[in-house]
Amino acid sequence: MNTDKLSKRLETVASFVPNGAVTADIGSDHAYLPCYLVKKGVVSAAIAGEVVNGPYQSAKKQVQAEGLTDSVSVRLGDGLEVLQPGEAECITIAGMGGALIASILDRGKDKLGDVKRLVLQPNISAISIRTWFIDNGWELVDEEILEEDGKIYEILVGEQGNPDTPYQPLGEKGLLFGPF
Numbered sequence: 001m002n003t004d005k006l007s008k009r010l011e012t013v014a015s016f017v018p019n020g021a022v023t024a025d026i027g028s029d030h031a032y033l034p035c036y037l038v039k040k041g042v043v044s045a046a047i048a049g050e051v052v053n054g055p056y057q058s059a060k061k062q063v064q065a066e067g068l069t070d071s072v073s074v075r076l077g078d079g080l081e082v083l084q085p086g087e088a089e090c091i092t093i094a095g096m097g098g099a100l101i102a103s104i105l106d107r108g109k110d111k112l113g114d115v116k117r118l119v120l121q122p123n124i125s126a127i128s129i130r131t132w133f134i135d136n137g138w139e140l141v142d143e144e145i146l147e148e149d150g151k152i153y154e155i156l157v158g159e160q161g162n163p164d165t166p167y168q169p170l171g172e173k174g175l176l177f178g179p180f
């Protein structure tokens with residue numbers, strides 16, 4: 001994998017990022033996704049957030065090596081605390097457990113007001129994200145499931161809206177397996 005050719009998992013995450021939407025990738029080990037989005041011309045600016053110093057340094061090195069320091073801002077910090085309110089229009093969080101992703105969103109609620117889309121790829125417990133969406137006014141607008149290297153991945157896309165819309169009726173099965 002490099003920033004011209006991502007893994008199928010991250011390429012699918014990238015496919016849900018709206019054209020031109022300033023995007024923050026949280027938990028951005030190596031900054032592969034932000035670099036890819038800028039190089040493909042999907043976005044003109046992106047933010048890579050990382051809480052652990054090692055991956056943060058890797059992300060910085062990658063962005064420097066690609067000559068993208070003007071368009072990809074690499075920041076060290078926990079979850080959405082690396083963002084100013086209104087700065088990102090799209091947030092991607094991939095490769096973590098669903099409960100951790102939900103807790104990052106929950107602790108960063110003050111940064112979500114102007115965010116138009118969340119693209120989330122939980123390794124486990126997608127139900128934690130579906131439940132968080134319902135409790136916080138986010139509508140699940142799309143989902144994708146894919147297999148890569150013998151592993152199954154789910155990608156959930158949320159926008160601010162009516163959280164009940166995809167669940168008619170709301171039931172445990174919908175929350176567990178996804179309405180799409």
Ligand SMILES: C[S@@+](CC[C@H](N)C(=O)[O-])C[C@H]1O[C@@H](n2cnc3c(N)ncnc32)[C@H](O)[C@@H]1O
Nearest residue numbers: 026027028029049050051052055078079094095
């Ligand atoms: C398994 S890696 C996934 C990297 C990349 N997003 C991907 O999908 O390939 C998870 C990354 O998230 C980072 N991370 C975990 N919790 C975080 C938090 N609260 N804020 C920012 N980064 C976090 C970890 O340090 C790690 O680099």
